[in-house]
Amino acid sequence: MKVTTPSRRRTTLALSAVLIAAGLTIPATAEASPPGLDLAGPKVDPALLDSCTGEDPVVCTFDDLAPGDYDVTVVLGSDDAAASTAVFAESRRQMLTATDTAAGEHVRRAFTVDVRDPEGQQNQPIGTGTPGLSLTFSGDAPAIAGIGIAPALPRTKKIALIGDSTVTDQEAWPYTGWGQRLPAHVGLGATVVNHSGSGESTVSVLAKASMFDALEPQLGTGDVALIQLAHNDKTTTAEQYRANLTEMVDRIRARGATPVLVTPIVRLRFTNGVINPVGLIVTDLADLPAEMRDVAAQLDVPLIDLTQRSRELVESLGPVESEPIYLIRINGDRTHTSEYGAGVYAGIVAEELQKLDLLPASIWR
Structure with missing residues (x-):
């Protein structure tokens, strides 16, 4: 000091x-x-x-x-x-x-x-x-x-996050989830509750007592809960994926909180200058971002299309200039973000969440 x-x-x-x-x-x-x-x-x-x-x-x-x-x-x-x-x-x-x-x-x-x-x-x-x-x-x-x-005052709002390793509070450098950088955009009157974990999918968060079940009672009227799950749903069918998202949406709404679906960040996987299906989180069983968009439309759920925003960003930069957003130059990882990249994506999420106007304007820094 x-x-x-x-x-x-x-x-x-x-x-x-x-x-x-x-x-x-x-x-x-x-x-x-x-x-x-x-x-x-x-x-x-x-x-x-x-x-x-x-x-x-x-x-x-x-x-x-x-x-x-x-x-x-x-x-x-x-x-x-x-x-x-x-x-x-x-x-x-x-x-x-x-x-x-x-x-x-x-x-x-x-x-x-x-x-x-x-x-x-x-x-x-x-x-x-x-x-x-x-x-x-x-x-x-x-x-x-x-x-x-x-x-904190009783009226403090919660911005809850339920997600995977690209969202979670990573303990060890160089891994950094965008949820770890989101609090920098929030001041008094709201707190970021990052209830995420590495390896989690829509299937696992509903099966584990430590995940969605533990988050659910923390939610109340006026809170928002962001769901970004898809990276680990490799073996989840389109039908099951939609059912899992629907269950979480219904349970969040039952608590008086507002669910927000967040499509996953892209992987840094290029083919001929554009992000390929693997990078877009499209599996053999489902186009997961597209399924999430459809669920949001059908259930009238606010959506942050982070897949599209991240795709636009990395494709505009190109395969080489977008590398600092991810860990490829550190350990070859094309999925997880660097500290810098986590900050970039947290900024996009904050920007899109403000546009949805679900929280008091006064809480944003």
Whole structure:
């Protein structure tokens, strides 16, 4: 952390707490006021920095927090030097992209975090991960000057994700699901609940108690649940695939939540300059994205056609220029996304979800 002596840190944080409580930052240079969602976060508690260790990255662990949703305020910046700080929570979930601050400049940001057990992939054993809430501050020169944490308000909306390895909270680099980057687009008032797991299909998520059955009771009125399942439905017939999607849609609606069907991201599989059937997730038994589109139309379910959006993107870039989106240059993987690619697809999902107007505009960062 960019601090000098303990006494100076206490003085700075005390001033931060007073100014932030009044809805102000403490910049050495003038900065535009942060968005309203950032002003509404919990007050900074100087004692919370005692739970932080390291300099790059700075890791803060609050192991006494039970599973649930928490509003978090962070004050980024340093008295002494310019800084650039990105914020991650739990299992590599990006809450804030890199924020640049000049020497003596501090900015306040706020967001809501879903703390759960297991904290990453939901098809892993209970107890996977670390207890409580973990925050990681990294970047070119990370600096954290204050933290505030409080239980989220009851009106907090959930953006639930039920998906496969291209969506899930991957624990280990280089794998990164787009669901891990979606929280960076969301501020206070909504939390991303990524209830996904590697290897999951429409068949397996309905068969496992840890998957759809465990997600279902978390949903309520005003929440949205995004379903992206197809990559692992290689042996699922078109009829069974449609029936599985229909069952999930009906059960989500019964909870008062809104289902959103998301067609799968394409694999980086080209033939003659265009994505081939394998890349388009077309199996010997079904054109799975087409089946999902039909289910959405027949059941009047909102649809995000991520297959089409991802196809348009990678075909416009071409076979070589689109490689950084995937892991092909790292380990030859043409299905899973890099950190960069996960961020690209999370941005598309956020853009399309905003267009559907299912959540308050105020929650979007």
